[in-house]
Every structure is written in structure tokens, then in C-alpha cells.
Amino acid sequence: MRDYRGAFKNYFLFYLSAIALTCFQVSLWPKYAGNIPAPHFWIPVLTYWNLYRSPKEGLIMSYLLSLLLAPLTVIPLGMIMFINTIFVIVVLAFKNRFYQPGPIYFSMSVGLITFLFVPVRYMISFVLDNAHFTLQIHFFDWIFTTLLTTLAALPLYTIFMFFDALTQKELPTESGRPI
Amino acid sequence: MTALFIPFLLFNMERKSGEALWILRPFSFTTGLFLTGYNSFSTGVKGTTSLYLNLVGISKKNRTLTTENAKLKAKLIEMTELTLENERLRNLLKFKQKSEMKLMAGKVIGKDLVPEHNTVTINIGTRHGIKKNMAVITAAGAVGYVLSPEVFTSQIILLTDPYAAIDALVQRSRARGIVEGHNSDKANLNYLKRGDDAVIGDLVITSGLDNIFPKGFPVGVISNVKKSRFGTTQDIELSPVINPNNLEEVFVILDAKLRDFEPQPVGSPEEIKNKTSPKGDL
Numbered sequence: 001m002r003d004y005r006g007a008f009k010n011y012f013l014f015y016l017s018a019i020a021l022t023c024f025q026v027s028l029w030p031k032y033a034g035n036i037p038a039p040h041f042w043i044p045v046l047t048y049w050n051l052y053r054s055p056k057e058g059l060i061m062s063y064l065l066s067l068l069l070a071p072l073t074v075i076p077l078g079m080i081m082f083i084n085t086i087f088v089i090v091v092l093a094f095k096n097r098f099y100q101p102g103p104i105y106f107s108m109s110v111g112l113i114t115f116l117f118v119p120v121r122y123m124i125s126f127v128l129d130n131a132h133f134t135l136q137i138h139f140f141d142w143i144f145t146t147l148l149t150t151l152a153a154l155p156l157y158t159i160f161m162f163f164d165a166l167t168q169k170e171l172p173t174e175s176g177r178p179i
Numbered sequence: 180m181t182a183l184f185i186p187f188l189l190f191n192m193e194r195k196s197g198e199a200l201w202i203l204r205p206f207s208f209t210t211g212l213f214l215t216g217y218n219s220f221s222t223g224v225k226g227t228t229s230l231y232l233n234l235v236g237i238s239k240k241n242r243t244l245t246t247e248n249a250k251l252k253a254k255l256i257e258m259t260e261l262t263l264e265n266e267r268l269r270n271l272l273k274f275k276q277k278s279e280m281k282l283m284a285g286k287v288i289g290k291d292l293v294p295e296h297n298t299v300t301i302n303i304g305t306r307h308g309i310k311k312n313m314a315v316i317t318a319a320g321a322v323g324y325v326l327s328p329e330v331f332t333s334q335i336i337l338l339t340d341p342y343a344a345i346d347a348l349v350q351r352s353r354a355r356g357i358v359e360g361h362n363s364d365k366a367n368l369n370y371l372k373r374g375d376d377a378v379i380g381d382l383v384i385t386s387g388l389d390n391i392f393p394k395g396f397p398v399g400v401i402s403n404v405k406k407s408r409f410g411t412t413q414d415i416e417l418s419p420v421i422n423p424n425n426l427e428e429v430f431v432i433l434d435a436k437l438r439d440f441e442p443q444p445v446g447s448p449e450e451i452k453n454k455t456s457p458k459g460d461l
Contacts, residue, residue: 007220010189023213026289031221035424037294059182060318061257070199071207072300073292074326074342077200085182121293130191141294151297 003168010167012170014061018045026072037141040114041150042069044156046084047110050091052164062088075121080119082124087113102159111150118142199327211332214300218288280393281434283307285315287334287426297340297363297423298323303431304331312391314432319422320397321345321385322429333431337423338398339366347391347398352376355386356415358398363423368397368415377404377415393432 021041029038042065050058062084070077094109118137163169193200199207205238285301303309305328315322315335323337336343340360347358347368354366354375368383381401387394399417406413 012206019209019213022292023210023217023289026292027217028221030290033315040292063185067203067206068210069292070203071210071327071329072289074296074298074334074336074340075293076190076193077203078186078188078193080187082183085186088182118295136295138294138362145294153374 006167006169010163010169011061013163013167014045014049014160015064015068018065019046022068022072032066035147037138037148039152040117040174041149042162043087043113043117043149044110044153046087046159047091047113047153048106048160050088051095051106051109056090058088059092061084070116079121079124079128082128083117083120083165086120086124087116090116091139099127103154106157107150107153110153111146114146115142115147117145185329192316207327207329207332211300211304211329214289216287217303218302224277249282265411281430282316282430283309283433284357285333285429285431287429289341295362296342297360298326298338299423299426299429300332301335301336301429302332304329304333306330308433309333309431314392315429315430316392316396317426317429318419320399321392322421322423322426324391325431329386333428334368337421337426339363339423340420342391345392345398347383348385348386349375349377349401350382350383356382358417361416364418365402366417367420368401369412371413372416373406373411373413375413377413378399379404383417 018041025038025041046062046065049061053061063081066077066081066084069075069080073080075151090113091109094112099105121138189200193282238392283303285303286304287299288442289300291298300317308326309325311325311328313325316326321338323335323343324332326336327334338345338358339359339362341362343358343360345358346355348355349368349371352375354371354377356371356375358369359369360366367378371377383401384396385392385394385396385398398419399419402418403416404413405415
């Protein structure tokens with residue numbers, strides 16, 4: 001029988017940490033780091049769930065994360081969901097082509113997704129947004145955010161593994177789960 | 180493809196209603212609580228840290244302060260007079276603000292998730308009387324407007340955000356256009372006719388026609404004017420009067436009471452007409 005309580009605890013822990021991290025990104029980071037671009041803290045959660053869970057669970061988490069992100073930005077909810085769903089597809093495709101266990105691989109995947117955030121966001125905005133297209137790419141912010149998020153993914157991997165152990169969730173296997 | 184159906188559906192729902200979806204309310208509430216909590220935490224930490232830092236250097240500063248104290252005592256008498264004057268002026272200003280507009284002060288407690296967008300979250304919401312599309316200002320000029328008010332917090336879209344639009348006038352020539360955000364330190368004044376009079380250094384003010392801002396509030400100063408060889412409009416770039424990166428406290432206008440911030444022109448009607456009419460047309 002499936003352990004629903006454990007699964008709920010697992011979802012809850014990850015989601016709570018996503019809220020705490022994302023609110024930290026928009027509130028405390030600008031206060032203490034000034035204009036240094038903040039890492040995108042929701043991306044490690046999204047990537048972790050898509051690397052080490054079934055595609056269905058990963059997709060549900062991407063929808064839940066979109067609901068969390070929408071109140072913190074001017075980007076419409078539908079557009080954020082589009083972006084996160086594309087990331088789910090990218091992570092699954094990446095995992096299919098190349099998989100290695102461990103924090104380095106996880107951190108690399110997070111880096112890839114963070115790097116893709118800006119072009120994917122522009123592409124989606126270009127296709128869906130009927131508002132004037134005056135968004136500008138901030139290259140420094142883009143690269144710096146990618147680097148910081150990649151680095152932040154390393155300690156977060158350990159924390160996420162701890163969450164899994166705490167809620168007795170089956171830990172990631174060497175080959176990953178079948179897609 | 181099924182995975183993309185839900186985002187597409189939500190995107191259309193949002194576009195049709197033009198409002199934040201009801202499904203987001205619990206999430207906005209939760210994030211609002213977190214942001215308020217972080218803000219209180221940060222204020223507490225700042226206070227404790229500064230107290231400790233003060234203690235470290237206290238003995239060193241003591242000697243310097245003793246000598247400075249004597250000098251300052253002399254200056255104190257002079258300063259008291261100035262303080263009293265300042266107090267009087269402040270009271271006058273308060274009285275003026277109270278009688279003209281109903282304002283509510285808010286503290287910035289969060290920024291947009293994405294660096295390409297310029298929105299801030301402030302620590303006041305519907306509980307304090309904040310509603311959607313209320314104007315947000317500082318003493319320097321227009322800041323933006325309320326995009327989505329929540330119970331304890333509100334999201335403010337700054338006029339430098341690409342999604343923001345404010346109806347505006349060139350103060351000198353009365354040419355009317357729409358200010359649209361461009362990036363964190365620039366905005367554009369769009370839809371100005373090619374023949375409209377606008378030069379670098381002109382002040383752009385709110386027109387009051389969008390029912391958001393009172394008329395005559397400073398928006399920005401024209402920093403660049405480009406006219407292509409063909410086309411019916413001109414490209415005008417603005418430097419906003421506010422710096423979105425340094426915003427800490429803002430005012431939300433709860434009731435503008437039809438306030439017009441522009442100084443009324445002095446002179447005969449003929450003189451005023453000559454001063455304000457555009458110099459040429461297409």
C-alpha cells in the first residue's frame with residue numbers, strides 16, 4: 001500500500017522550503033546583497049523533482065511552484081506555468097540523454113535550466129504576450145544568476161536528500177527513474 | 180501536449196478577466212506572510228548587529244566625542260533655532276498633505292522575482308484600504324500603481340516595468356502620450372505625434388486622464404528624442420524621476436480629491452494659449 005502520509009509530508013517539506021527560499025530571494029536578498037542579482041531558488045526544487053521523481057510528480061510540482069511564483073512577479077501565471085512546463089520537458093530530455101548520480105550532475109542540470117530561463121521566457125513572451133515587447137536582456141544578471149543558482153544547488157542537494165530521508169522517500173537510484 | 184493545456188487555459192482565463200485569478204489568493208496570502216516575517220526578522224537583525232558594532236568601537240570613539248562635544252554645544256544654540264523652524268515647516272507640510280490628499284505610507288519589503296521586471300511588494304494591503312490601480316508616489320514623483328493588492332501586502336508595478344503604462348503630458352508643450360516602461364532606469368514616451376514639441380530636458384508629468392494619478396505629478400525628464408525619416412510618431416526616452424533600485428518607502432494615494440499638482444499659469448488667456456500650443460503639425 002502506498003504511504004500517502006509520507007508522500008504528503010514530502011510534498012509539504014519541499015513546498016515549504018520552496019516558499020521560504022523564494023521569499024528569501026525577493027525579500028532578504030535585495031536588502032542585504034543590494035543590486036547583485038539573486039539566484040532563482042525555485043529552479044533547484046523543480047529540477048530535483050524532475051530528476052528524482054516520476055514525470056507526473058515532477059509536473060505537479062512545477063504547477064504548484066508556478067502558483068507560488070505568480071504572486072511574486074508581474075509575469076502572468078499562465079506564462080510562468082508554460083515556462084516551468086517547458087523546463088520539465090527539458091530536464092526529462094536531458095535525463096534521458098545523460099544521467100549521473102550525485103550533486104555535481106544535479107548542480108549542472110540546475111545551471112542548464114537557469115541559463116535557459118531568460119531565452120525561454122523571451123520566446124514565450126514573444127509568442128503569447130500581446131503587450132509591447134520591450135524587455136531587455138541583462139547579460140550580467142543572466143550569467144551571474146546562472147552561476148549563483150548553480151552554486152546554491154550544491155548545498156540544496158544535501159538538504160533535499162535529507163528531506164527525502166526524513167520522510168522515508170525512496171532515495172534517487174543510480175540510473176534515475178524510467179521516464 | 181496535455182501538460183501544456185493547463186498553462187494555456189490559465190493564460191486565456193487571466194487575459195479575459197484582466198484580474199488576478201482566485202486560485203492565487205491563498206498563495207499570495209502565504210507569500211505575503213513570509214515576506215512580512217522576513218521583513219520583521221531583518222529589522223531585528225539589523226538593530227542587534229548595529230548595537231554590537233557600536234559597542235566594539237565605543238572606547239575609541241569616546242575620546243573623539245568628548246572633544247567634539249564641546250564644539251557641538253556651541254553649535255547647539257544655533258541649531259535649536261533651525262530645528263524649531265524645521266518643525267514648523269514640517270507641520271505645515273503635514274497639514275497641507277492632510278487637507279489635500281489622503282496618503283498611506285508603505286515600506287518596500289520585496290522585489291520582483293525576475294530582474295527584467297520592476298515590481299515591488301509593500302507592507303500594506305486591502306486591510307489598510309489599498310485597492311487595485313491606486314497611484315503610488317514618493318516626494319520626488321510618480322512611482323507606479325497597485326497591481327495586485329493582498330490582505331497584508333500589495334504588489335506595485337513601477338513605471339519602468341515593460342508592462343506599465345501611464346497617461347502623460349510634456350509639461351511645456353502639453354503634447355500627450357503614454358509612458359511605458361523600458362528597463363530599470365529608462366521609460367519611453369510613446370504615441371507622440373511627429374510634429375509634437377518635445378526636447379531633451381522637458382519634464383513629463385501625469386495627465387490625470389488614466390484615473391490613476393492626479394494631474395501634474397512629475398514622471399520623468401526627456402533624455403533622448405529620435406525622429407526617423409518616415410513614420411508618424413517620434414521615439415522619446417525618459418529618465419524617471421525616481422530610482423526603482425533605491426525605493427524604500429512610498430506613498431499610496433488613497434484619495435487624490437481631484438488634486439492638480441501643476442502650478443496654475445499666470446497671464447491673460449491669449450498669452451497662456453500662445454505659451455502652450457504645439458509649434459507645428461505634420
